[in-house]
Structures are given as structure tokens and as C-alpha cells.
Amino acid sequence: MAQILKLLRSSPWSARFGLAVIVFYIFIATFAPVLTPYGETDIVGSEFEPWSAEFMFGTDNLGRDMLTRLLYGARNTIGIAFVTTCLAFLIGGLSGLLAATLGGWADQALSRVVDVLMAFPPLIFALLLLTILGTSIPVLVVVIAVLDSTRVYRLARAVAMNIAVMDFVEVARLRGEGLGWIIGREVLPNSLPPLVAEFGLRFCFVFLFISALSFLGLGIQPPTADWGSMVRDNATLITYGDITPLLPAGAIALLTVGVNFVVDWFLHKTAGLRDDQ
């Protein structure tokens, strides 16, 4: 605990700001129902009511309370992005570690599949798959997780490659340890720091990606509150100089900025592993 406090005290203001933002968002996502008197999909007033004491940020295009939708949106958008990122890491990380540890044809086969998937622009591929499979949350999560796992695979493989040739891995092999032990106890612990940083970056990417799809009307479907679709639904207000539609968009931007600041700091701490990206 004392160590963590010491680490925090030495951090730059941008990292502190990022951490504060992340904690704030987690708080909102957890306590959304307590923080607002209205329900997620309740129609409580007429359409596009202005900001008032009753409706802090006014109402949306169907007369639902904007603030309530924003709070619940934190839950849905962040939750789905988080699950997707975890799944992407499960797929990409595992196959990357496997490819590096096994080498040979398994590595070749996996790498060529990833090459082809990465040659495709992700947004276009996602649009194509969503046309065919239809838009539902499980499809969305799986499609984006698979597309994103290719990037995780590349990094996990590259990092694990350097570790899989080390002496202690060789010793473990000679001892007759199984593949599971070698990956879980020898390779994975040593490749963790870059993967943790990548988790932050990937989360941002997935989060922006889902929001973009929702904004296009092809992601999280109504009546579920979600920041991307909230921007889309209320966009007309912008032309009257009303900044309400910028609130959900800003909420997305603020979280990604926060996470990026923390990752930036983390990368500097762990000795500039991928300074250029």
C-alpha cells in the first residue's frame, strides 16, 4: 500500500488525472441506478426539453432523461467494451503465446491467418460481418474481439518469442514440464508488462470502435442506453447551437484520454517498450 502511494506521488499530473477519470467512471457505472431517480428507458417528459432543475441535461429525442441515459450508458458502453477486450486478449494472447512457444508450423499457420485478417480494414470487415450476421450484442462482442485479437496476437507473439528462447524455459522443457506449465508459469509472467499496457490501448480502441458502430446505428441497439447511439439520436440539436449531443461524445473522449494518459505513464515506467506507437 505504501509502495502504491509512493508510486502515485511520483506520477506526473497527466497520469493522476487519468487515474481519477477511470475511478470516477467505474463509480458511475457501478452506482448508476442509485444516482438517478428515473429508469434507463423511462419516458419522463416531452422531446428535447431544455436543461432544468428536474432534468439536469434536458431530455432526449424520445423524452427520456439525458442524465439518466448518460449514467446507464457508462454501464453498457464500458461494460461491453471491457468484455470484448477481455475476450480479444483471451483469444489473441493465448494463441500468441502458443505460437511463440510451439514455433514451427503452428506458428506459421496462425501468423498467416492473422496476416490476412489484418490486411482488412477493421471497420469495413466489421460492417461486412454485421450485415451478414445481424446486429446483436453477442455478435458485436465476438466480431470485434476476433478482429482485435489479431493485434494482441502480434504483440503477445513478439514478446513471448524473446522469452521462449531463454535458458530457464529450456530448463523447464528438459525437466519435462507440459505446454500448460511452460506458458503459464514461465513465459506469461515474464511477458506481462507490455501486455498490460496493450490492454489499456486495446480497451480504448475497442471502446471507440463500438461507439463508432453505435453512432452509425449498427452497434448497441435501442432502447439500451449507449453513448454512441445517444450522439446519433440527438445530433440534430447541434444545428441549434445546443451542446447536449456533445455530452455523450465528450464522455467517450474523456475516458479514452484518461486511459491513454495512464498507459503513457506506464510505458515510460516500464522503460519505453513501444515508445513509437
Place this chain on the structure above:
Amino acid sequence: MGKILTMVSQRLALGLLTLFVVSLIIFLAVQLLPGDLAQAILGQSATPETVAAFRRELKLDLPAHIRYFEWLMGILQGDLGRSLANQREIAELIGGRLLNTLFLASIAAAIAVPLAVTLGILAALYPNSLYDRVVNIVTLTSISFPEFFVAYILILFLAVDAGIFPSISNISGDIGFWEHVYRSILPALTLTLVVVAHMMRMTRAAIINLLASPYIEMANLKGLKRSRIIIRHALPNALSPIINVIVINLAYLVVGVVIVEVVFVYPGLGQLMVDSVSKRDIPVVQACSLIFAATYILLNLTADILAILSNPRLLHPR
């Protein structure tokens, strides 16, 4: 020289192979449909006779590999098939829109590339200065912004408040070149803001990396001015990674155009694609995917080849 030629032709062959595999994936992805295309379009209530007739019309009774080659041959001859939604020729739907999209992407590139390179060189000139730190924070922030956030902020300030530019890009009929530029300036600016940050950071990183090398120290010891060292000595060697990152960002731009087009109701290929996705007009989505993917792959291929060609070690082998 022979070595470079082999490397370039290898990359070209690989690029063509990728293009082929990608077209195969775009075509075969439809097989993921539960049932088939005819059933998916007509729905559960259609009689078996209607489905069978429609299947014949779509040539679904032929085996997949024959349909694939017919599709591919058609595309190579400029025949993209017909839209399911309105029975119009897809080539006709796409033609003008593709030009609009390329026009928008070129304007954005014309603004973004010089801006990013200049800002990057300036940041490398004064590392760790206030300017450098401000630019670092600002670019990190703008990388994190969703495209539509940037777009709506620009609309709010430049279109609604200041009233300088139109908030909707109404491009139709025969408007002149400059009017076209004027009406697409806000979408182009949005795209610029989205790609400048990454290009600028990479330009800075490429130059800063080089500054540690011995020949730069030599130039320093000769007493040259810092600006001269960077522009005359470091820049030529940093050119290869910079060109690479520029082309990669151009590839990104072509794809990023989709969202920006939707925000500004810009009549481009991206908007057509998004509309067709919501209508589940699969042939149009396939055609748009193929065009976007091909552009993306070709630009990335160009980046690879330029990186080989501008590498001094390969150009002047010992």
C-alpha cells in the same frame, strides 16, 4: 539493384495474393448466413417456390466456386452486379460516390501531411521544451477522440456559431471545383485532426531516434546550427519511416472517411456502405468492402515498397 527488384516483386506478389484472399473472404462470408441469401432476404413466410425462383435469379443454385469466379470476372470488367434494395446497377451507384470519397480524402491529405511533418520537425527541434510537451499532450488527447466528437465540435464552432462553413456537405449537380472544396472543408478538417496526431508523433520519434547517432554528434561538434543538422542531416535518413507512416495514415483516412461522411451527410462511398448495411443489401456491401479493402491493401503495399526503396542501406549495398 537486383536485390531491391526481387524484394519489391516479392512484396507485389504478396500484395496480390492478399487481395485475392480478401476478395475470397468477402465473397464467402455470405455463407455464414443461416440458410442462404434468398431465404434471409425473403424471410420465414416466403413459400418454397418463391425462394427457389429467387435462388435461381441470384444464381444460388450454382456451386460456390463457380459463382465466385463469375463475381470476380464481373468485377474485373466493371460489372459489380445489382443492388437487392432497388435493383439498380451497383457500378452506377458507386461511380460518382467513389470520386467524391477520393476527393475528400485528397483534400484531407493535402492539409494533414505538410502540417504533420512541419509540427513533427518543430517538436524534434526543441525536445522537452514547453512546445514539445504541449504538443505531446494535445496529440495524445486528439488520438483519443472519437471522429464524431471532433466533427460535431467543428460543426458547433465553425458552422453554427461562426457560420463560416456549411454543416452539411451538399454536393450534387454541377458545382465548380472551389465550391466543392468549400463544401467539403469541414469533413476534411475533421479527418485532418484525426490523422495529424499520429503522423506528427511518428515524425518526431523518427528524427529524435536519429539524433543519437554518431554522425549527428559529429555535425554537432562541427558547430552546425540545430535547425541545419535536423533538416540537412537527420531528415533525409528519417524519410523512410516518415513516408511509411504517412502512407499508412492515408490508408486509415480512406477507412475513417466512413464515419465522417455519415456526420456531414457527404455523398460518398462510406455513406452508401452504411446505408446498405442497415438495409442488409449484401451485394452493395460486398462491392463497397472490396473497394475499401483494395484501397487499404494497395496503400499499405505502397508503404512497404516505398520503405524498401527509400532505405539507404538497400539502395547502396556494400
